[in-house]
Amino acid sequence: GAVVSQHPSWVICKSGTSVKIECRSLDFQATTMFWYRQFPKQSLMLMATSNEGSKATYEQGVEKDKFLINHASLTLSTLTVTSAHPEDSSFYICSARLAESYNEQFFGPGTRLTVL
Amino acid sequence: QQPVQSPQAVILREGEDAVINCSSSKALYSVHWYRQKHGEAPVFLMILLKGGEQKGHEKISASFNEKKQQSSLYLTASQLSYSGTYFCGTDTGGGNKLTFGTGTQLKVEL
Numbered sequence: 001g002a003v004v005s006q007h008p009s010w011v012i013c014k015s016g017t018s019v020k021i022e023c024r025s026l027d028f029q030a031t032t033m034f035w036y037r038q039f040p041k042q043s044l045m046l047m048a049t050s051n052e053g054s055k056a057t058y059e060q061g062v063e064k065d066k067f068l069i070n071h072a073s074l075t076l077s078t079l080t081v082t083s084a085h086p087e088d089s090s091f092y093i094c095s096a097r098l099a100e101s102y103n104e105q106f107f108g109p110g111t112r113l114t115v116l
Numbered sequence: 117q118q119p120v121q122s123p124q125a126v127i128l129r130e131g132e133d134a135v136i137n138c139s140s141s142k143a144l145y146s147v148h149w150y151r152q153k154h155g156e157a158p159v160f161l162m163i164l165l166k167g168g169e170q171k172g173h174e175k176i177s178a179s180f181n182e183k184k185q186q187s188s189l190y191l192t193a194s195q196l197s198y199s200g201t202y203f204c205g206t207d208t209g210g211g212n213k214l215t216f217g218t219g220t221q222l223k224v225e226l
Contacts, residue, residue: 044216107157
């Protein structure tokens with residue numbers, strides 16, 4: 001149980017284009033999902049908290065107009081990187097909180113974004 | 117502020133034990149431990165809650181000192197599969213939002 005999927009697993013795009021990443025909880029409902037970014041050999045940095053049916057809460061320094069988050073259902077959250085630039089290249093990982101248990105977070109497999 | 121983990125890196129021979137420490141500058145509601153292998157997502161290992169409850173892995177144990185704002189992860193009889201980077205994630209606000217630590221690279225060799 002507690003499986004989280006992400007799609008795509010990797011994407012290469014040209015500078016200036018937008019990229020959408022999907023995060024799905026496959027066998028449980030997640031009212032809260034989290035989006036992280038991880039640069040090589042660094043820790044995970046929380047970007048935003050995605051709540052079903054309401055606006056996402058962004059961490060300080062994360063541009064909400066650049067990283068659009070939509071949590072349309074209890075099993076799906078999407079992150080859209082708008083007008084991507086090379087500095088946005090990173091490993092993007094989502095997690096979903098298992099509210100019925102000890103609130104542990106289960107992570108998706110991640111999406112490697114490369115912006116040329 | 118990011119929790120500080122120690123050691124930064126450790127190499128073990130199979131069967132040896134290790135302790136990884138996580139120290140926060142803020143009061144903690146809970147501490148979550150994860151292991152991440154290169155290019156993969158973090159895998160949940162253990163959660164420790166304020167008040168002493170915990171849920172986790174069979175062969176891994178941990179402690180949580182609320183007063184000192186610290187947690188330690190104990191790996192016993194290490195196996196090759198234990199290799200990876202270990203992160204603690206701390207919840208300082210009670211809202212389950214985690215701040216991840218600096219990471220500890222663990223390598224288990226034959």
